[in-house]
Amino acid sequence: MNQPPDEHIRVSHEDLRDFVATAAIKVGLPEDKAKLLGTLLSRNDLRGIFSHGTQQIATYAILMRDGKLNNEPKVEIVQETPSSLLVDGDGGLGYFPSYEGTLKVIEKAKQTGIAVMSTRNHGHFGAAGIYARMPLEHDLLTFVTSGVQLNLNPGNSIYAAAGGSPMAFSAPAGEENSLVLDFGAMHDLYASSPHREEIANLAPGLVLRCIGMGEICQSWGGLLSGLPLHGNPPPWKWPGANQGSLVITFRIDLFAEAAEFRRQMDEYVRAVRQLTPLQGFTASYMAGGVEAEQEALFQAAGVPVGTDHRQRLEEVAQQVGIEVPW
Secondary structure (H helix, E strand, O other): OOOOOEEEEEEEEEHHHHHHHHHHHHHHOOOHHHHHHHHHHHHHHHHOOHHHHHHHHHHHHHHHHHOOOOOOOOOOOEEEEEEEEHHHHOOOOOOHHHHHHHHHHHHHHHHHHHEEEEEEEEEEOOHHHHHOOOOHHHHHEEEEEEEEEEEOOOOOOOOHHHHHEEEEEEOOOOOOEEEEEEEEEOHHHHHOOHHHHHHHOOOHHHHHHHHHHHHHHHHHHHHHOOOOOOOOOOOOOOOOEEEEEEEEEEEHHOOOOHHHHHHHHHOOOOHHHHOOOOOOOOOOOOHHHHHHHHHHHHHHHHHEEHHHHHHHHHHHHHHHOOOOOO
């Protein structure tokens, strides 16, 4: 879970956005893509999704600088039907084919009722919630996932079958905050988790469900995109291009009147707020509610940038020769 850091300084999201764009331009990314990257990463910071926010530029800039990802990718639609899209990322960051493709698949779904997009040949596409939020204003319900090159070997732990396992689902509300469930199915079960074996002993069924969700991410978001199970030789030219993604979105009015659905979602959100929260929590929220509240707060007061976050941005600033915004 992303939590605002106890020790932090406040930095405006505009300054963080511009810092990312400047760093990306310094390593050769075209200005339009650099500005889009800055916008998407700073928006994640605004929502408190710090793990997938502006600190990620510290990794991305070096991958592009060192030639592991293409810093001048030409996104291309390689296969298309009235209700589907296959987008090639040309070895660059996954944000560009995923963002462009989601815009196009939204228009397809508005015309056909349901549409699906797969992307291939790119690096990290960021938080799955970026693409799940985009269709909300169009009365669409959405699922997003991504897969990564696995390279499973005999004797690996069963946990390895799940890969990175990002998923996001969304459903629009009316006056209330929309439902946006954005998570990593294996987040508390990575090898670095101090409680992984304890959780497995207490709730093996829960762990197996998490692994199963990760396997959906890998098969729908990875294998379907053209990533083979074993990446030797790699399927694509750029070493960092080891991911694919999937977006499925469909119209509410295939099954229900959209305005009434939104009204019912508003009632649902309000009802959930009246429920007793989990132990250790002070309030109950629908998925995405906390992030929406933080977005409003951080927009006004600035993003809380913690010590580690600051250090990562300072390091990349030194490496590419720019100033930090504090």
